Structure formats: structure tokens, C-alpha cells
Amino acid sequence: MRVLITGAKGQLGTQLARILQNKESEIGHIPACYNNAEVVLCDVQELDITNKDEVLAFGEFDIIFNCAAYTNVNKCETEEDFAYKINAVGAENLALLAKKTGAKLVHISTDYVFDGEKTDIYSEDDECCPVSAYGRTKRAGEEKIISACDKYFIVRTAWLYGYYGNNFVKTIRKIATENDSIKVVADQFGNPTNVCDLAHHMLLLGVSDKYGIYHCTGKGVCSWHDFATEIVKVFEIDCDVKKCTTEEYPTPAKRPKNSALSHKNLESAVGDYMRDWKEALLCFAKNVDKES
Numbered sequence: 001m002r003v004l005i006t007g008a009k010g011q012l013g014t015q016l017a018r019i020l021q022n023k024e025s026e027i028g029h030i031p032a033c034y035n036n037a038e039v040v041l042c043d044v045q046e047l048d049i050t051n052k053d054e055v056l057a058f059g060e061f062d063i064i065f066n067c068a069a070y071t072n073v074n075k076c077e078t079e080e081d082f083a084y085k086i087n088a089v090g091a092e093n094l095a096l097l098a099k100k101t102g103a104k105l106v107h108i109s110t111d112y113v114f115d116g117e118k119t120d121i122y123s124e125d126d127e128c129c130p131v132s133a134y135g136r137t138k139r140a141g142e143e144k145i146i147s148a149c150d151k152y153f154i155v156r157t158a159w160l161y162g163y164y165g166n167n168f169v170k171t172i173r174k175i176a177t178e179n180d181s182i183k184v185v186a187d188q189f190g191n192p193t194n195v196c197d198l199a200h201h202m203l204l205l206g207v208s209d210k211y212g213i214y215h216c217t218g219k220g221v222c223s224w225h226d227f228a229t230e231i232v233k234v235f236e237i238d239c240d241v242k243k244c245t246t247e248e249y250p251t252p253a254k255r256p257k258n259s260a261l262s263h264k265n266l267e268s269a270v271g272d273y274m275r276d277w278k279e280a281l282l283c284f285a286k287n288v289d290k291e292s
């Protein structure tokens, strides 16, 4: 089996490659058919996914895991065209490669495709209505993939953190260590997701033939303030985490108020082994200093 990982130097791509190398993740063994897989790792230096000709000539694969993206949500507001090239056109190029070579495409999308006005959790069938440039470019990527190929898994995730690269958990750990108190937004709700759990399920989906749209996030819903409070707790930091509102902490990009996702499709296709967000965070805290 030949496997391609794009964006292989990013937070998710690095973890996915590590799991393939170890043949297991923190939540268990991965399917045995990956044992002898030839895994091709590339980031923008080796394969710029926005270059259609290069992508279409890149070779034959059985599964393409697209971990490449433009992920700076605030910067997308002023660089939407550039973000669109990566998040929409780049995704389409990989879908065209998948179509041309018969490969499956496992593509990562986001909870930010939703507007956040729903009071309940979002299902895979709910209408998309992004409220940020990042969300618009990611939704455009989903639409382009759906039009360009059949063997796709669009996997929406949220509030990602992992051992490699920067993320909210590492940032809160740092600023909480340096300050007696911090303020964190308490009126936006979602699902913190450990990148190991997401990568594990991407590998399960990759060997199935149940194509479609999936939600894959940590189990349980919380606010950014709840998330930060738990981070301070698991790292045993003496810092007062105070609540603030979105209005008190304005950012260039608008975020959905509620972007918690339900996992109906994941559960019925390959099983839902995502950990509870607090359990996965505790495991991260125990291992982060030896893994990263």
C-alpha cells in the first residue's frame, strides 16, 4: 500500500506519520494493513498542493491524507485569497489526483464551517454557513472535493492540540506559568481534540469504503475558559483563570458561539473511540515534555 501525507510537518501531519511508524496510537493499534505501507511524507517544500500540474504528476497512491492547510484563522481575514488557494484549490488538486489514480482522499476540515447559532450540537447534515474567511475557504475546499472525486472522507475536527507545533494548550500553559491570573473567553463552546485521537480515526476511515462527511472531535463540550481551567489543573500551575466575554477579547476573525459536533457517521462507519476531552488532555500533559 502507498500512502501520501501532505502537510507532513504540521501538527497533525507529524503525529499521523509518527503513528504509522509506531503502528499504534495512544488509543490502540492501527489496522494491520498499514504495517507494510510505503509512506511518502511531504510538506510545501516537496509538494505545494496549490500547484495542480505538480500534484497531478506526483505519482500513484492508495490513500492520500491531506493535512496541509492555511490554519491561521485571524490572518485569513486579510489573506483570504491566499488561504483559498491552499484550503480550497489545494484540496481540489488532491481530489483530482485521487480521481485520476483511484486513490481515497482523507481530508481534514473544521467546525468553523458552521455559524455557531445552533443551540444543540451540529450533525454532519446541518447546513454550513461560515462566519470567517478561514471557514469560507475550508467550506469551499469541502465543496470542491465533493465535486471532483467520489472516494473522499471529509473529516471535520475542532480545537486541535498535539505534541508537535503550537496550539492553545501550549499557549495557556506558558502564559499561566508567567502570570498570576489570565482571562479566557467563556461564551464560545466546542470540543477540544487531541491530535492522536483524530489521526487514529483518519487511519480507520482510510481503510474503509464508507465515503462521506465525518465529525471527529474529543468527547464532551466546554468553553475556552473551561478548557484553560483544565489545562492549568493538569499542569498543576498556580494561576487564576478568570472569565471574559467575546466582546472583551475581540479578534479579527469572528468565531462561532457554539461549534460542538456530533459523531453519528463516525460511530456507524468505523466506531467512535474518541476519548473524553479531559482524559485525552491529562494524557497529553503526562507525555508532552518527553514527546515534543
Ligand SMILES: NC(=O)c1ccc[n+]([C@@H]2O[C@H](COP(=O)([O-])OP(=O)(O)OC[C@H]3O[C@@H](n4cnc5c(N)ncnc54)[C@H](OP(=O)(O)O)[C@@H]3O)[C@@H](O)[C@H]2O)c1
Pocket (backbone or CB within 6 Å): 006, 007, 008, 009, 010, 011, 012, 013, 043, 044, 045, 047, 048, 049, 050, 066, 067, 068, 069, 070, 071, 086, 090, 108, 109, 110, 111, 138, 157, 158, 159, 160, 161, 165
Ligand atoms: N488547529 C486547529 O485547531 C484546527 C481546528 C479545526 C480544523 N483544523 C484543520 O486540521 C488540519 C491540520 O491542522 P494543523 O493544526 O496540523 O495545521 P498546521 O500545523 O498549520 O499544519 C499545516 C501544514 O500544511 C503546510 N502547508 C501550508 N501550505 C501548504 C501548501 N501549499 N502545500 C503543502 N503544504 C502546505 C504548512 O506548512 P507551513 O507551516 O510552512 O505553512 C504546515 O506544515 C487542517 O486542515 C486544519 O484546517 C485545525
